[in-house]
Amino acid sequence: MDTICISPIQDCPRYQELRVLYEIALALKGSELGIEIAFEKTLSLLKRHFYMDKSIYYALNDESNELEVLSSAGLSKRQEVLATYKVGEGATGLCAQFLEPVVIENIHQNILFLNKSCSLKKSEISYLAIPALSQNKLFGVLGVSLTQKSLCNIEEMVTILTITASLMAQSQQIYQTINDEKKRLKEEKLYYKEEILKQNEIIGYSPVIQDVLEIIGKVACTNSTIFISGETGTGKELIAKAIHNYSHRKEKPYIKLNCAAIPENLLETELFGHERGAFTDAKEMRKGRFELAHEGTLFLDEVGDLSLSLQAKLLRVLQEQEFERLGGTKTIKVDVRIVAATNRDIKEMVRQGSFREDLFYRLNVIPIHSPPLRDRGDDIILLACYFLERFCRRHGKERTLLPDAQMMLKEYTWPGNIRELENSMERIVLLAPSLHVNAQVIFSVLPAKTKIPTKEVETKADLEDLERQAIIRVLRESRGIKIKAAKKLGITNRQIGYKIQKYEICMQEYLE
Template sequence: MFGQCEQCLTHKELKVLYDIASLISDSRDIKKSLEKSLLALKNSLQLENCVIYKLDDENLSVFASLGFSKFQKVNSEYKLGEGATGLAAKSMEPVVIENIHNDILFLNKSGNKTNHTLSYIAVPMIAEDDVIGVIGANLTKDTEIDYEATIRILTIISSLFAQYINSYTVVEQEKERLKELKLYYKMEWDSKVHNFGDIIGDSPKMQTVYQVIERIAQSDVTVLVRGETGTGKELVAAAIHKRSKRAEEPFIKLNCAAITDTLLESELFGHEKGAFTDAKETRKGRFELADGGTLFLDEIGDISASAQVKLLRVLQEREFERVGGSKTIRVNVRLVAATNRDLEQMVKDGEFREDLYYRLNVIPIDLPPLRKRGEDIKLLVNFFLERSMKNHKKIVKITDEAMEQLMSYPWPGNVRELENTIERIVLMGSEEGITASDMMLLLPALNNEKLIGEYCPMPTENMTLEEIEKDALVRALEKSGGNQAEAAKVLGLTQRQIGYKVKKYGI
């Protein structure tokens, strides 16, 4: 079997190495390239049933092969440490089965063993100190080289294959990441609008918000954006991301309230194939998609107790496992959360974990409701009006008296309600000009005296400063159901100040 002269064998070994190096450097189809390489190995040195196994988690599956049927490829899977192939991967050392006919370590899962086959050699493919897979080959009665020479040549080839497969995997992962960014990272930035993306407003309360954003954007600190529904919490999160060191990385969003509790964990952390009935393929969660960038979790106060525990772990350890998986995944994500709920009260009521609350509430940003932003309403009306007219190719003018009505309306739905109202005005309004009476038809809530009365202050003529203050305090407490913490937010005071004033006025 080993009758060829050493010089001829050396020439053949060098030639096959050159051929394989050329094949893997030119080809874009990795599997075809590897199969051609295995064919060159077979033709040059008479090694049979050459196969490349790729390691995923702790399973070795056929990645490229010669003479393997589809059934044989499926059958020829090994767990780490199983058989000669699995042992080579686990030990990171070549494994030699001198006689495959009487060694139980040779499992013959492919069923390729014949009387012509003598031995089997499995050599691990290692790149950057990690096992990428295993290359295996059978020695037959026609093989021209011995065990030592086979191990030597396969070790060199395994190093070439390992680097090739590793580079290919990195490129494919980057392609997948870019594909996912196209699906999830659809943020549009408009530098012309107050240099704060789509955030419109010059009121003192909004200027305070801008100042906080500028101060904390460059850090990786967790931010909790608070405010009523429709105040623009997502826009604030986007503005933070745009001004951060992560601006070129993904900005991933998830509304926790829009997903059922059973699916929330999968959305956050991803799942493995077969983890549950509809899990037909492995899917990355939002944390993985946001790796290197920012994850915005809206309505964070709506997540379940079990999800709170898992979210806390990610914030503490920066690692997690996919649903149905055991592999620990580490991520580098900046978290911005948002809520319109009273988390402090939820903590007191046992509905929200106190430790998670403190992890989220590192930097709080309180967004004011639209009714407290004064002239910002006019800015927003004009902004949405111009955009809507452009979209619908229609000119609509809002008269001064109609604008006054828009300014006096309390906007319980905040900016979102205003945007939808302007859209309706443009679609249904007259190009001659929207009057006050037209506005009553286009915005029916203007007729709701109960709604207007709930938000609009009482007349303050002939009232002393203390009477005005007491009246505001009473109304805030009534609105918040006697909750001093909520009343403090409404009035822009601390809980301590509220407590002092309640005592002062004997409320």
């Protein structure tokens, strides 16, 4: 009986082709991390297995509409640069133009084979250009040149190369998507970083704030303790942050503790931390703000609210730069720069005995006074415009301050200082009915006792300003009805029309 001999599957040419495709798929796996190496492997696999002279992957440059070599097996770096084709140019370009494979059986006798890389050898016979498509979009062209040794059933080769080109296009697409996303996130990060920096900017040109900025510039890079005094909302925390940001500690932590916001019994733990089991709820060891601020800056806000017993503990840390966690015996050494602040009259507290004198002198090494807003002159308008712009951007609106509105802002006393101005500007952006914000709008957001300012009439401009304000007031009272307003003012309809035009009064604002 004849024995049937079954050849091992490895000897079957189909199996070999599948094997190459399998290896290509493996090479392209993980190509999102960097496609150059994966593509190089792929092209080398093709070249080696099918005895090609060279295999090249051209990526489509969307902007220039050119095919540029992304990776190759068989070309030198110089040849890669030379081998750039416009879409439609030569066999490679035609393949990209018509999104179809282009087969040149004899490259030595075909004008479509341009040989721009100047790398044509006698051994090369045929050239195949295959479009690399993913989701019907062209990403590039896979070009290979076959030799006498290449096992050449051209049709089969086109199939294998079409599968390979498609896998390469998909890899390129994923890689590009990830790269674009990374770029977008990087730009976004930069934008937010700048925004945060902008929000930490101390705005102001008035002499009083310039003095503060000068002191910050001089002392930020030292390790001296700083004591910031000033009314609520004057920017004491902003000053503390600026000191940290301008110091050599800026890359280290900036830690804040508001001494007034934490109950007395918890404040000690907040400052110094606690060991596990120090008290009933202490299930884990916890570091305090002093430890967290190691090598950085600790901002003690409302330090005037510390109890006398905590003042004594704080004094010890400031003197020795060491402490123990609550319930612990280990001494912890820290290197922390202290910036303290209060809006209370600390000297008076020292006189009355509610703030330790020795602690006050320890903290008050470099005193900085944050001036109230009412003393900052034109900075009020500068800050108002700064906040107006910020809130307009945030709420997608457009608003501008008219001169009478600016005058009113300047004349108000701002007991809540810059914080009050900031909040008022946000309300104005949200409530102002139209682009031009006038004194009436400001009046409606400020506390009731505020008066619409009246100015002495000295010049023609003052007189005109007064006339403008009177017309606006009457227009508002008349709900934008011109004839009614004219009657109230005792002028004709034509006269009021002329003045509305002259003073560029926006009627839309007063119509209901």
